[in-house]
Each structure stands twice: as C-alpha cells, then as structure tokens.
Amino acid sequence: MEHRYVHIRMSAINSIVDSSIFNIGDTVHFNPIFKGIAVQRETNVWNDAYDTDFEDYSIFTRQANWIDTEIPVHMYNFHHNGTIQVGTVSITGVSQSSTVQFGGLKNINAESRLKHIRILQDNEIENT
C-alpha cells in the first residue's frame, strides 16, 4: 500500500474513550473490541456489589453473521500527489471502538457490544 504524507493545519478533539483511536498517519491492522454493561440505578446508595458479569448475558456471546463468500478484489493504487491536505478538524467525541484516521488504514475489524439496564425506584407514594 503506497503511503501519502498527511498535513493537518489544526485539529481539536474533545474526548476519545472506550478503545478508540485518533491517528494521523498509516495503520495496517485495527481490531478494537468493546464490551460494556451500563447500569442506571435510581437510588442514593453507591452500588459496589458489581454483581453483573459478561457471561450472564447472551449479547456478549452472540456471533455477528458475516457474508461467507469473500469477493476477490485486486486494487491498484496510483498516488500522483503524495500529500493529504486537511484544514481544521473539530470533533466532540470518539467512543466505543471507533477511529478517526487521516492517512491509510488497511484492515479494520471493529466490534462493540453494550448492554443497558435501568432500575428505577417504585414511587407508589407520589401516585396516590
């Protein structure tokens, strides 16, 4: 894969979290995996039980069904101008196995799994 020089004048990124990457330049392989359980509890006691495991929920073991026939593609790249020019970049957030890349990126194989749980208090008093 031929390489090109990246020229960025200014970039401002607020937050990069949860196995994400901001890259200026070339990358060959990028295989991020993110697994998360988001528990929202309406209570005034901090929950330090940490009693949830990934094995309890089937979302973390399910397989994505990819197309099985790989289409043979032969790509020939000719870069007549060896630089990538970028002006200003302003991004608020990059999260959950994502990437912001200026330059070559050969293979990406990203996976992110998120389970949400909400536990609200039973407010019978207010309804009566």
Place this chain on the structure above:
Amino acid sequence: MNIEVHNWGLCVGNVAIEAVASSSVFLVGDNETIKLSSFFDTPPESYIVGAIVPLAPPT
C-alpha cells in the same frame, strides 16, 4: 474484480463532527477492508421498577 485507483489530490477543508461512536470510522485516506459490528441491547426485562433485585439472572 480489478480496480485501478488514480488519486490526484485529496484536500479536505473544515470538518466538524459531533460524535463517532459504536464501531464507526471517519477515514480520510486509503483503505482495503472494513468489517464493523455493533450489538446494542436494552430489552423490556432490563427495565426494572421497584425493589432492587439481584442483577444476575439465577443461573
């Protein structure tokens, strides 16, 4: 399948993005293969009102 790509110039002016989230890609440049998968799950039984029940289902 054969593809011949001739790149003369690649200039990007100003980019403003709110969020790049859950297995997504913002790429300015070359690429060969992209495989992205994202699982998101908030079924009705994940919405619990009332007594704080143990989160782990009885296995």
